[in-house]
Amino acid sequence: xxxxxxxxxxxxxxxxxxxxxxxxxxxxxxxxxxxxxxxxxxxxxxxxxxxxxxxxxxxxxxxxxxxxxxxxxxxxxxxxxxxxxxxxxxxxxxxxxxxxx
Numbered sequence: 001x002x003x004x005x006x007x008x009x010x011x012x013x014x015x016x017x018x019x020x021x022x023x024x025x026x027x028x029x030x031x032x033x034x035x036x037x038x039x040x041x042x043x044x045x046x047x048x049x050x051x052x053x054x055x056x057x058x059x060x061x062x063x064x065x066x067x068x069x070x071x072x073x074x075x076x077x078x079x080x081x082x083x084x085x086x087x088x089x090x091x092x093x094x095x096x097x098x099x100x101x
Contacts, residue, residue, distance in 0.1 A: 031077035031090060039091070043082065050078040 032039050035049045054075070055061060059068040080086050 029073060031080050034073050034077040035081065046078065046081050050074065
């Protein structure tokens with residue numbers, strides 16, 4: 001019999017340099033951090049925090065130029081974490097991402 005070796009050492013690393021990245025344009029922002037809740041937070045806590053932050057950063061209430069951007073992030077985080085299916089998917093992707101960062 002013949003023993004063949006597998007050559008799995010050909011790893012390619014992609015370096016991406018963000019051309020015009022501003023401090024607020026990070027796509028890897030953690031939804032849990034956005035909503036200021038723990039990873040183990042219950043739906044009630046997530047909803048409560050969402051309402052508090054949504055009121056604080058709503059563009060009609062907050063004249064800060066960054067408020068609408070923050071508000072969009074809050075909405076996205078809530079949409080993701082308030083749905084059990086999308087939350088599971090997000091958590092799984094987040095765990096996977098830790099190995100590659």
